[in-house]
Amino acid sequence: xxxxxxxxxxxxxxxxxxxxxxxxxxxxxxxxxxxxxxxxxxxxxxxxxxxxxxxxxxxxxxxxxxxxxxxxxxxxxxxxxxxxxxxxxxxxxxxxxxxxxxxxxxxxxxxxxxxxxxxxxxxxxxxxxxxxxxxxxxxxxxxxxxxxxxxxxxxxxxxxxxxxxxxxxxxxxxxxxxxxxxxxxxxxxxxxxxxxxxxxxxxxxxxxxxxxxxxxxxxxxxxxxxxxxxxxxxxxxxxxxxxxxxxxxxxxxxxxxxxxxxxxxxxxxxxxxxxxxxxxxxxxxxxxxxxxxxxxxxxxxxxxxxxxxxxxxxxxxx
Amino acid sequence: xxxxxxxxxxxxxxxxxxxxxxxxxxxxxxxxxxxxxxxxxxxxxxxxxxxxxxxxxxxxxxxxxxxxxxxxxxxxxxxxxxxxxxxxxxxxxxxxxxxxxxxxxxxxxxxxxxxxxxxxxxxxxxxxxxxxxxxxxxxxxxxxxxxxxxxxxxxxxxxxxxxxxxxxxxxxxxxxxxxxxxxxxxxxxxxxxx
Numbered sequence: 001x002x003x004x005x006x007x008x009x010x011x012x013x014x015x016x017x018x019x020x021x022x023x024x025x026x027x028x029x030x031x032x033x034x035x036x037x038x039x040x041x042x043x044x045x046x047x048x049x050x051x052x053x054x055x056x057x058x059x060x061x062x063x064x065x066x067x068x069x070x071x072x073x074x075x076x077x078x079x080x081x082x083x084x085x086x087x088x089x090x091x092x093x094x095x096x097x098x099x100x101x102x103x104x105x106x107x108x109x110x111x112x113x114x115x116x117x118x119x120x121x122x123x124x125x126x127x128x129x130x131x132x133x134x135x136x137x138x139x140x141x142x143x144x145x146x147x148x149x150x151x152x153x154x155x156x157x158x159x160x161x162x163x164x165x166x167x168x169x170x171x172x173x174x175x176x177x178x179x180x181x182x183x184x185x186x187x188x189x190x191x192x193x194x195x196x197x198x199x200x201x202x203x204x205x206x207x208x209x210x211x212x213x214x215x216x217x218x219x220x221x222x223x224x225x226x227x228x229x230x231x232x233x234x235x236x237x238x239x240x241x242x243x244x245x246x247x248x249x250x251x252x253x254x255x256x257x258x259x260x261x262x263x264x265x266x267x268x269x270x271x272x273x274x275x276x277x278x279x280x281x282x283x284x285x286x287x288x289x290x291x292x293x294x295x296x297x298x299x300x301x302x303x304x305x306x307x308x309x310x311x312x313x314x315x316x317x318x
Numbered sequence: 319x320x321x322x323x324x325x326x327x328x329x330x331x332x333x334x335x336x337x338x339x340x341x342x343x344x345x346x347x348x349x350x351x352x353x354x355x356x357x358x359x360x361x362x363x364x365x366x367x368x369x370x371x372x373x374x375x376x377x378x379x380x381x382x383x384x385x386x387x388x389x390x391x392x393x394x395x396x397x398x399x400x401x402x403x404x405x406x407x408x409x410x411x412x413x414x415x416x417x418x419x420x421x422x423x424x425x426x427x428x429x430x431x432x433x434x435x436x437x438x439x440x441x442x443x444x445x446x447x448x449x450x451x452x453x454x455x456x457x458x459x460x461x462x463x464x465x466x467x468x469x470x471x472x473x474x475x476x477x478x479x480x481x482x483x484x485x486x487x488x489x490x491x492x493x494x495x496x497x498x499x500x501x502x503x504x505x506x507x508x509x510x511x512x
Contacts, residue, residue, distance in 0.1 A: 026435050030343040070400065077396040085392060103395045103442050104344075107435040172503070176341045180499030188492040195486060 004129040011133025017110045018141030022187070024110040027101050028142060029179040035158050038146025039139060040094040044087065044102065046135025048079045049111050053119040053131035055079075060120050072115045073106065080105045110138060149173050149182055325456050327512060328449075332460035335509055338436050339468045340502040345436030349469055350494055352427070359473035363466025365427035367459065370437055372409065373402050374458030377441035378451040391445075398441045406431060436465060468505075472497060 017023045024045075031041040052075050056063070063071045084102045087095040095102065105111065114134055119127040150156055153174030155163035163169075172178050336342060339349045345366070352362045377398050385391050410428045413421040431437060440461050444454035475497050484493055 026343050026346050029346065070403070073399055073403070074396060077399055081392060081395050084395070100439055100442050100446065104435050104439055106395055106399055107438055175506070176343070177499045177502035177506070179343065180495050180502055184488075184492040184495035184499065187495060188487045191489070191492065192487040 003126050007126055007129040008133040008136065011130065011135070011137040012140060013137070015134075016137040016141060017134055018138060018145075019186070019190075022190070023113060024108045024138070025183070027104065027108060028145065029183060031098055031101050032142055032146040032149055032179065032182075033174050034150040034154075034156075035143050035147040037094075037097055038142035038144075040091075041098055041101065042135070042139025042142040044083055044098070045105055045108060045110070045138055046132065048076065048083055048105055049114060049135045049138075050128055050131035051079050052076045052111060053114055053127040054124055056115045056119040057122060057124040057127035063120075068116075068120065069112075072112055072120075076111055076115070077106045110134060145182060145186075149178055153178060325453065328453060328457050329460045331512055332457050333464035333467065334505065335512055337464045337468055337502075337505050337508075338439070338461045339465055340498065340505045342439070344439040345434050345465055348427075348431075348434060349465070349472065350491065350498070353469050353473040353476055353494070356470060356473045356477060359469045360466070361423060362427045363462075363469050365424040366431060366434070366436070366465050367462040368424065369406060369409065369428070369431045370440055370462040370465075371455060371459045373405055373437050374440050374444055375451065375455045376401060376405055378444060378449075378454040381445055382451060394442070394445055399438055402437050402441065436461065468501065471501060475501075 011017070015021055018028055027041055027045070032038045052072075055075050056072060059071075059075075080103060083105075084095070087098075087102065114130060118130045122130070147157055150158075151162065152170050153172070155161060155167050155169045170178075173182070332338070338344050339346060348362055348366075353359050380397065380401060381391075381394060385394060385397065406428055410421075413424065413428075440458045444457055447457075449457055472494070476494065479493060479497070488496075
C-alpha cells in the first residue's frame with residue numbers, strides 16, 4: 001500500500017506531467033478553455049492511462065520486446081475507443097466540447113511514456129497506481145490552467161460568475177492565443193524556478209524535461225513526439241547517447257535493469273509475436289526496422305530501444 | 319461548379335482560418351521544435367504536406383471500403399494510427415530506394431511525423447465531418463499547407479529574435495510561445511474570410 005501512495009504522490013507532485021515534465025502539451029493547450037473542459041479531459045486521460053498501465057503491466061511478460069510499441073499503441077487505442085463510446089453515450093455534452101481531442105489521447109506522450117518507462121517493467125498494482133497518480137496530476141494541472149483561462153477570459157469558474165461586474169473579461173484568454181500566452185507564462189515560471197535551483201545547487205533536470213525544445217536531451221525515450229532539431233542532427237551520433245543515459249537516471253532502478261532482462265526474453269518469444277495480433281503489418285514493420293538497426297549498430301546492449309536505434313541508423317547513414 | 323467551390327472553401331478554411339497549429343494545437347511539438355531556421359522549417363513543412371496528404375488519402379480509402387463496408391467504424395482510431403505508422407515506414411523505405419534525392423531532403427523529418435498528432439487529427443476530422451475521399455485529400459493537403467505556412471513564419475521570426483536581449487526566464491521556449499500567441503491573434507484576422 002505504501003508503494004501505491006508513493007506512486008500517487010510521484011504523479012501528482014514530484015513528476016507532475018504538465019507542471020514538471022511538460023508532457024502532452026497539445027491537449028493541454030487545446031481543451032483548457034474552461035475549468036470544466038480541463039477536468040473532463042484530465043479524467044478521461046486518467047481512465048485510459050490507469051487501465052492501459054494495468055493491462056500492459058499484466059501482459060508485460062507476453063509482449064515481445066521488439067513489437068512492444070505497436071502493442072502498446074493497440075492497447076491504448078482500444079481503451080480510448082471504449083472511453084470515447086462511453087462518453088458519447090453518457091456525457092454527450094463533454095464529448096462534443098472535447099471533440100477530436102478524445103481520439104487523439106492515443107498520441108498523448110504521457111500515456112506511451114508511462115507504459116514504456118513504468119508499466120512495462122513493474123508489477124500490476126504499482127502500475128495501476130502510477131497511472132492513477134499521473135492521471136490525477138494531469139487532471140489537476142489541466143483544471144488549474146482551465147480555471148485561470150476561464151477566470152480571466154470569462155470571469156467565471158466552473159460556469160459560476162465570480163468576478164465583480166466592473167471586471168471586463170479578456171476574451172482572448174478563452175481563445176487560441178490565450179492558450180499560448182498562459183503556457184508561455186508557465187514555462188517562464190519553470191525557467192525561473194530552474195534558475196533559482198541551479199544557483200542553490202539543487203537538482204533541476206526534471207523540470208521541463210518533457211516536450212520542450214530540448215528533445216535531444218529528453219529523458220523520455222519513448223515519447224512519441226520526439227523530434228530532431230536540425231542542430232541535433234548535425235551533431236551526429238553523439239546526440240542520441242544522451243537520452244539513454246538520462247533515462248536510466250529518470251526511470252529509477254526498475255528501468256535500469258530492464259534492458260538486459262528484456263533482451264533475453266526476446267528470442268524465446270519472438271515466434272509468438274507473429275501470430276499474436278491483427279496488426280501484423282505494423283508489427284513486422286517494427287521488427288524489420290529493429291533488425292535493420294541492430295545490424296548497423298552492432299550494440300546488443302541496447303536491445304531495448306527500438307525508436308532510438310532507428311534514429312541512430314538514420315543518423316549514421318547521413 | 320458547386321463541388322469546386324466547396325473544395326476551395328475547404329482549402330482556405332483549413333489552411334488559414336482554422337490553422338492546424340495556431341487554432342487547433344495539433345502538431346505543436348515539431349512546430350516549436352523544428353522552427354529554429356527557415357530552411358529546416360521549410361523541409362519539415364514539405365515532409366508534412368507529403369505525409370498528411372498521403373495519409374488522408376489512404377485513411378479515407380480504408381475507412382470507406384473496409385471499415386464502413388464491414389460496419390466497424392468504431393475501430394477507426396486503432397486502424398488509423400497503425401495505418402499511419404506503417405505508411406510512414408513504407409514511404410521512407412520507398413523513397414530511400416526509388417528517389418534518393420527526395421529522401422535526402424525529407425528523410426530526416428519522416429520518422430518524426432509518424433505519430434505527429436496532426437496526421438491522426440486530420441484523418442479523424444475527415445471522418446467526423448463526413449468528407450468524401452477527394453474532399454478528405456484536399457482537406458489534408460490544406461491543413462498541411464497551413465502547418466507549413468505557420469512553421470516557416472515562426473522560423474523567420476525566431477531568426478530575427480535570436481540576437482535580442484531577453485529577460486532570463488523568458489529565453490527559449492516562453493518567447494517562442496509568446497510569438498506563437500501573437501501569430502495566433504494575427505491568424506484570427508482570417509476568420510472574416512469565409
